Amino acid sequence: MKQELSQLIQQTIDLLKEAGKLPADAAPKIMVDNTKDKAHGDYASNIAMVSAKLAGMNPRQWAEEIVNALPQSPILTKAEIAGPGFINFFVTEAASFAVVEDILNNTDQFGRNNSGQGQKVQVEFVSANPTGPLHVGHGRGAAVGDCICRLLEANGWDVTREFYYNDAGAQINNLALSVQARCKGLGPDDAAWPEDGYRGDYIVDLANSFMAGDTIESADQNFTGTKDADDLEAIRHFAVAYLRREQDLDLKAFEVDFDVYFLESSLYEDGKVEAAVQTLIKNGYTYEDGGALWLKTTEFGDDKDRVMRKKDGGYTYFVPDVAYHLDKWQRGFGRVINEQGADHHSTITRVRAGLQALKADIPAGFPDYVLHQMVTVMKGGEEVKISKRAGSYVTLRDLIDEVGRDATRYFLAARAPSSQLTFDIDLARSQSNDNPVYYIQYAHARICSILRKMNEQGLQWDKANGLNKLELLSEDQEKLLANALARFPEVIKVAGENNTPHQVANYLYELASEFHGYYNNHKTIVDDADLRDARVTLTQAVRQVLANGLDLLGISAPEEMISPEAE
RNA sequence: GCGCCCGUAGCUCAAUCGGAUAGAGCAUCGGCCUUCUAAGCCGAGGGUUACAGGUUCGAUUCCUGUCGGGUGCGCCA
Numbered sequence: 001m002k003q004e005l006s007q008l009i010q011q012t013i014d015l016l017k018e019a020g021k022l023p024a025d026a027a028p029k030i031m032v033d034n035t036k037d038k039a040h041g042d043y044a045s046n047i048a049m050v051s052a053k054l055a056g057m058n059p060r061q062w063a064e065e066i067v068n069a070l071p072q073s074p075i076l077t078k079a080e081i082a083g084p085g086f087i088n089f090f091v092t093e094a095a096s097f098a099v100v101e102d103i104l105n106n107t108d109q110f111g112r113n114n115s116g117q118g119q120k121v122q123v124e125f126v127s128a129n130p131t132g133p134l135h136v137g138h139g140r141g142a143a144v145g146d147c148i149c150r151l152l153e154a155n156g157w158d159v160t161r162e163f164y165y166n167d168a169g170a171q172i173n174n175l176a177l178s179v180q181a182r183c184k185g186l187g188p189d190d191a192a193w194p195e196d197g198y199r200g201d202y203i204v205d206l207a208n209s210f211m212a213g214d215t216i217e218s219a220d221q222n223f224t225g226t227k228d229a230d231d232l233e234a235i236r237h238f239a240v241a242y243l244r245r246e247q248d249l250d251l252k253a254f255e256v257d258f259d260v261y262f263l264e265s266s267l268y269e270d271g272k273v274e275a276a277v278q279t280l281i282k283n284g285y286t287y288e289d290g291g292a293l294w295l296k297t298t299e300f301g302d303d304k305d306r307v308m309r310k311k312d313g314g315y316t317y318f319v320p321d322v323a324y325h326l327d328k329w330q331r332g333f334g335r336v337i338n339e340q341g342a343d344h345h346s347t348i349t350r351v352r353a354g355l356q357a358l359k360a361d362i363p364a365g366f367p368d369y370v371l372h373q374m375v376t377v378m379k380g381g382e383e384v385k386i387s388k389r390a391g392s393y394v395t396l397r398d399l400i401d402e403v404g405r406d407a408t409r410y411f412l413a414a415r416a417p418s419s420q421l422t423f424d425i426d427l428a429r430s431q432s433n434d435n436p437v438y439y440i441q442y443a444h445a446r447i448c449s450i451l452r453k454m455n456e457q458g459l460q461w462d463k464a465n466g467l468n469k470l471e472l473l474s475e476d477q478e479k480l481l482a483n484a485l486a487r488f489p490e491v492i493k494v495a496g497e498n499n500t501p502h503q504v505a506n507y508l509y510e511l512a513s514e515f516h517g518y519y520n521n522h523k524t525i526v527d528d529a530d531l532r533d534a535r536v537t538l539t540q541a542v543r544q545v546l547a548n549g550l551d552l553l554g555i556s557a558p559e560e561m562i563s564p565e566a567e
Numbered sequence: 568g569c570g571c572c573c574g575u576a577g578c579u580c581a582a583u584c585g586g587a588u589a590g591a592g593c594a595u596c597g598g599c600c601u602u603c604u605a606a607g608c609c610g611a612g613g614g615u616u617a618c619a620g621g622u623u624c625g626a627u628u629c630c631u632g633u634c635g636g637g638u639g640c641g642c643c644a
Contacts, residue, residue: 033583036590046586049624059624083587084624129644171644264644292642303569303640310642317644345571346639373572374637415580418572420637422579427593435606436592442606453603487583494583506581509591520599520608561606 001099001486002032002043004075005089009047012069016055021065026054032089034487038476041080041088042096042483048085059085096479097470099486103541104463111488111548115496116157120332123149125339126251126258127164130243131175132200132390134250136375136412137341139396140421143412143554144372145339146256147501150552155496160333162260164324167240168268169317174198175243176236182207183229200391206242210234216241250396254405255554267320267327276323276358277308277315285357300353318347322354329355329362336367337499339417345371370499372417379425403428406555410437413553414505436509440546441558443512447543448559450524450536459525459532466537469530473538477518481542484514488545492552501553508549515542 009030016022028051035044048063055062063081070079075095080088103110125145128138149159166172178197186192188199197203209216210225216238223241226234251257267273277293280286285296286308293309308319328336348369355362377384377394387398399408407428414436415421427435451461473479487507495503524535547557 029584031584031586033586035587036582037587040587044587046625049586052624086587131644166644169644290642294642307642312642314642316642321644342572342637343639344644347644349570371572419580420573424579427579430606438606439592442604446604446607450603457603490583498584502581503583506591507583509581513591516607517609519603520605523603525603561604 001075001091001095001483002490004073004095005032005043005045005091006030008070008073008076009045009066011071012066013047013051015069015071016065019069022051022055026051028054034483035088038480040082040086041078041090042479043089043091044082044086045089046086048081048087052085063087093471093473093479096482096486097473097538099482100470100538100541101467103485103544104467104537107544108548108551110544111492112154112156113489113493114156115493116152116155118156118158119334120160121152121157121335121337122160122162122328122331122333123152123337123339124162124164124328126256127166127340128247129166129171130240130247131171132198132243133202134247134396135390135393136377136396136399136423137372139254139399139408140372140375140412140417141339141341142251142254142256142396143409144370144417144501147413147504147553148337148339148370148499150554151492151496151499151501151504154492154552157335160260161258162262163258164262164264165244166264166317168265168320172236172240175239176232178203179207179210179235179239180229180232183211183235198391201389202243202246206239209242210238216245250400253400254396254409262324264320264324267323272323272327273315273320276326276354277319279358280308280322280354283357283359295350295354295357297350297353297357300349300356302349302353306350318350318354321347321351322358325351325355325367326358326360326362329360329366337370338367339370339372342371342373368499370417373420375412375421375423377423377425384425399423399425399428406441407435407437409554410505413501416500416502436505437555438561439516440508440512440550441556442561443515444543444546444550444557445559445561446519447515447539447546450539452560454525454536457525461536461540462529462533463537463540465530466533466535469534470537472531472534475518475522477514477521478535478538481514481518481538484511485541485545488549491549504549504552508546508553511542511546511549515539515546 013022013028017024017026028047030045030047032043032045035041048066049059052059052062060081063085067079067081067087075091077090077092082088123145126138126141128134149161152159174194174196175198177194181193181197182203188197211227213225213227215222215224221241223238225238228234280295285299287294291311292307294305295308297306298304306318307316309315355366356364384394386392387395389395402425411423411428454461491503491507495501524539526532550557
């Protein structure tokens, strides 16, 4: 609808140019918005205010010129000038309800577009170190990252989901030492306990498993505990495999799947780290100082240069990161999005600087970053800081166990990533009107129940008849519902462009609210078969959009709700 | 000290690349269950959008500064 109106305005602008009332080279940006107040019509445009200067008139006068020049259109009943110069469009019932047929014809494809044109995009998210169970922050990354992927797919992109494992380095060493200490029966309070060792209960389980000779089957390797507490190398491999499996199970419970698991260690094995370093040296962006090798990141906007190779000969973490992102680029991903916690912010400049210094024709802004802020978990009015299993943090599994997958996904994805998030466990687990997840799902279930109820009464929904009789929908709320449905494609587009899945969540809440209001005020199963078919048809369109939207969030669309009493 | 994010109703948050009278939910108060699921609906009160300037037809949104909260600032990852 907005598209049609935009075209109409464009035609009008062209006519006015021909009439000499606008400079021929004027190209004002045409915007058509939904109105917030139905007294302002169905849609509004600010075109007169934007282009008044070009026409040398005040906005209201100019709006009149535009309205007078508007060509006849079958979708328009009238256009009014209001406020400082808005043009308010009132569209016909037929035009408003046309979206219903569109939805029912396109079913699960409705709202999607092909603006990505099948181009490859890679999204890296979660990327937790295999040193413990996933925590809430990883959960937010998983929810936001997965929703971003779903949005990109809905916008026609060819998406690869990737998880980067830091399976090398000091943290893993620390992990191995911690497990070894547990294998030897030591606890965090013992003098011989490794400094900064991992203290969580899962380390005990891990040590027991190793000493029991368990076999760990993870995605790409099997490892059997050697029961030898002195074999640190065996412990290291076993621990990584064990925790990778644990994280995989967490992600599975969250229904987040990855296409590629990329191991940091493979960058060393394949010589890609060394190759990147040699290129940086060759390009003249490095120097030695104090026994270390430095990268001149200041030439690319950093506030100081960074050490690449430490005095002990090892590389700092961002060096394999640079090699990794070069690899992404070489794999043909013209667009890469990294979803990670805001505490990794400092890496952005370094990685981008390193990529530029490689002189590989990588665009300066590559890759894109979506950073999410911290999550605070509340329960019983108090902040929850620890879980038994992990010790120092709340795990993703804790949340899923407490409130379920759907609610966890919703709450972690329903806020702008750049905002700090308070996760209220009591709210998320409440099966009541307080809880937006259930509110949206309930709207979907209610619509499904309409068909069930009709079936019980021996009535059939005649879809074709319903589509023919949409003109019978004369209630204000019906038109508002249709206008809300028509917004869905734009929500997908905007949320996809901005990597803001929370906009989908907000939209669904609004749509559900519109529906509940309509449902309570107007009976759907009425005696008049034509009106009944028309109303059922409208509600089925609502159901379809709710289902499509919930799918974008990775949340189920139940056909009926389990009543609280049944639990 | 420097970088980044944030500051909107008592609380949790929205506000469609700058649009009309800043919206929801919770909480508070008042209505609605012989009627398709009351897990719901309708209504009321509640705001100097932290503060001060600037840009313009118009600012919660953009710019500058101040204050406040968070986070990062290692030859750790």
